[in-house]
Amino acid sequence: MFLMMRYCLLILLLLILPVEIMAISCRAEEPVQAVSGGVSSETVSPGPDQAVPDNRSHSKHNGTGNTTEDEDFDYDDDPFKSERVTIDDPIESFNRTMHNFNDKLYFWILKPVATGYKAAVPEPARISVKNFFSNLRYPARLVSCLFQGDFAGAATETGRFAINTVWGIGGLMDPSAGKELNLQMQDTDLGETLGVYGVGHGFYIVWPFFGPSSPRDSLNFLGNQVLYPLSFLNIWYASLMTTSVETINRTSLRIGDYEALVEAAIDPYVAVRDAYAQYRMHEVRVRKAKSLFFKDNLPGDAMPDSASHPKPIP
Amino acid sequence: MKKYSIALILLTIVLICQPGFAGAPTAAVDNTVNRVLQVLRDPKMKGPSAKQAKTERLRVIYKDMFDEMEFSRRTLTRNWKKFTPAQQKEFVDLFEQVLEKAYLDKILDYSNEKVVFYKETMASDRQAEVESKVVTSSKEIPIFYRMILKDGKWKVYDVVVENVSLVQNYRTQFNDILADGTPEKLLETLRKKVQTH
Numbered sequence: 155m156f157l158m159m160r161y162c163l164l165i166l167l168l169l170i171l172p173v174e175i176m177a178i179s180c181r182a183e184e185p186v187q188a189v190s191g192g193v194s195s196e197t198v199s200p201g202p203d204q205a206v207p208d209n210r211s212h213s214k215h216n217g218t219g220n221t222t223e224d225e226d227f228d229y230d231d232d233p234f235k236s237e238r239v240t241i242d243d244p245i246e247s248f249n250r251t252m253h254n255f256n257d258k259l260y261f262w263i264l265k266p267v268a269t270g271y272k273a274a275v276p277e278p279a280r281i282s283v284k285n286f287f288s289n290l291r292y293p294a295r296l297v298s299c300l301f302q303g304d305f306a307g308a309a310t311e312t313g314r315f316a317i318n319t320v321w322g323i324g325g326l327m328d329p330s331a332g333k334e335l336n337l338q339m340q341d342t343d344l345g346e347t348l349g350v351y352g353v354g355h356g357f358y359i360v361w362p363f364f365g366p367s368s369p370r371d372s373l374n375f376l377g378n379q380v381l382y383p384l385s386f387l388n389i390w391y392a393s394l395m396t397t398s399v400e401t402i403n404r405t406s407l408r409i410g411d412y413e414a415l416v417e418a419a420i421d422p423y424v425a426v427r428d429a430y431a432q433y434r435m436h437e438v439r440v441r442k443a444k445s446l447f448f449k450d451n452l453p454g455d456a457m458p459d460s461a462s463h464p465k466p467i468p
Numbered sequence: 469m470k471k472y473s474i475a476l477i478l479l480t481i482v483l484i485c486q487p488g489f490a491g492a493p494t495a496a497v498d499n500t501v502n503r504v505l506q507v508l509r510d511p512k513m514k515g516p517s518a519k520q521a522k523t524e525r526l527r528v529i530y531k532d533m534f535d536e537m538e539f540s541r542r543t544l545t546r547n548w549k550k551f552t553p554a555q556q557k558e559f560v561d562l563f564e565q566v567l568e569k570a571y572l573d574k575i576l577d578y579s580n581e582k583v584v585f586y587k588e589t590m591a592s593d594r595q596a597e598v599e600s601k602v603v604t605s606s607k608e609i610p611i612f613y614r615m616i617l618k619d620g621k622w623k624v625y626d627v628v629v630e631n632v633s634l635v636q637n638y639r640t641q642f643n644d645i646l647a648d649g650t651p652e653k654l655l656e657t658l659r660k661k662v663q664t665h
Contacts, residue, residue: 229542233591234614234626238636281606407606410574418570420657421641428640429632436631 241368241431242357252360253423259363260412268405280403282326287400288339289318289325294381298342302350303447307340314339342441343378345371349438350445358427366430493596493615494588496622500533501583501600508578523572530568535623536560538616542625543638544646551651559651562658563638569662596622 229235243249272280292315299308314337317330330337348370349355356369364375379385384396419425442448507513507525540560541548551559587599594617602609614626614633626635645654 229545233595234597234633238639240640277606284606414570414574418567419641420566420638420661421644424641424644425637428637432632432636433630 239431239435241355241427243427244357245359249358249360249427250423252362253426255362256360256365257416257422264402264405265409268402268409271402272406272409275406277407280406283399283403284407285318285322285328286325287396287403289315289322290383291378293383294344294378295340295342297377297381298344298347299340301344301347302342302441303445304340304342304441305446307342307444310337311340313337342437343371343374344376345374345434346438346441348373349434350442350448355431355434358430366426368434371434491588491590491596493590493613493622494585494598496615497533497598497600497613497624498585500529503529504575505578505583508576519576522576523568526572526575527568530564533624535616535618535625536564538618538623538625539563539635542635543642545639547642547646547651550646555651555655558655559658562655562662565662566658593617597628 292311296308296311296315299305299311313335314330317335317337318325318328321327321329329335331339345368353370355371359367359369359372361367361372367374385393387393387396415425415429416422504526507522507529510522512518513522537560540563543563544551544559548556582603583600584603585598585600589597589599591597591614596615596617598613598615600611600613602611610628610630612628613624614628615622616625626633628634642654645657
């Protein structure tokens, strides 16, 4: 059995190595760019320059034009400036209504049920249920990785699925994420795939039940229907039941997160909208950094990907 | 076979070379987190009656670690000029109280999760980002601290929780409120928020 595991690892390693070697050769070129670019705020060709303002996305997303830039208070030298993302909100009244509906749904129905479930079911069991459903969502993640050009990620995901299904008792355990193997889940979806290809998030929509989204990210729901094994169950309400179980289980592991954001906010609706926009933008950027097709087109920024662009100290 | 082992060596070198050095910014945050943990784990201050005492001590540590002026100004950006000096001072005070009321209970509820500092990145001579994560039994929460060097001391001016920057989040909210309201209206909203808890 361990011989089989070693063969699987060997195959994975052979798949991942060429990609890593290409990544190494790309990274070897970067310090040269950083040194020649310097810490100026001129717009230069894309590369990991520190203080290049992200003019492209800034002017695209910023509704109020920045015509009179006040240097003292606009923090143009902020190395994280390109992370200032805004999202248009043309249907704000509809969104606010939906947001209030979802908020009530969470506090009146979902949270009490999840709290009861949490009290009844011990945490290791709930984590196993989470792993099980997460394992089943492998096809969607695989297709997303492939379309994004993240072949290392696709190989990792396949390895995870194989190892977790066989040695993880049908996906209940997650041995592949352990320290020996360290194959981490590539948490991506079709919305991020479109984002990597340059499709902007469009505008903000809050769907009842599903929560914050955008036209681009709403395609996730379609894609997941096609690529999720449990949607093909014959009994019409079986899929609904499994989704409910999955949602309640996932919520029971994260009680307190939504409340933290909303209670600390002055305007909860805007807080959720902004958190959503920042979160998606960061996810797309991370996926772009891993993509073979697009990783040289990253907007200049200090930290495009926390795992792979450490700055040399001068 | 030779190409394979060379590739393996290269891979290993790449993986080992992810820098794990801890400089002054990480030391500053680590120090603060340790002081907070000391207060939270103090056996002499257990139970609900000790909450006030704990809050006092945590507040002192907070003022030491966070650069409130920088934090508050960055949430207002250009709108800062619209406030009179008295309003500015009140804004900084109120904002601190809002954050305290929102996050204090969560910090006091801490129960032995692990806090791991794993990376420090210098964005410029005076700015750095320290990456940490809180490891609970069911998940890992990435928390990044963005720091600025002022008067020889590293202070936090932004906290990024799960890749959502707090300063940016509040900036969007304040921009919206100030787009069709005066500074006084924002202060009034903050005062009400502080009172209702």
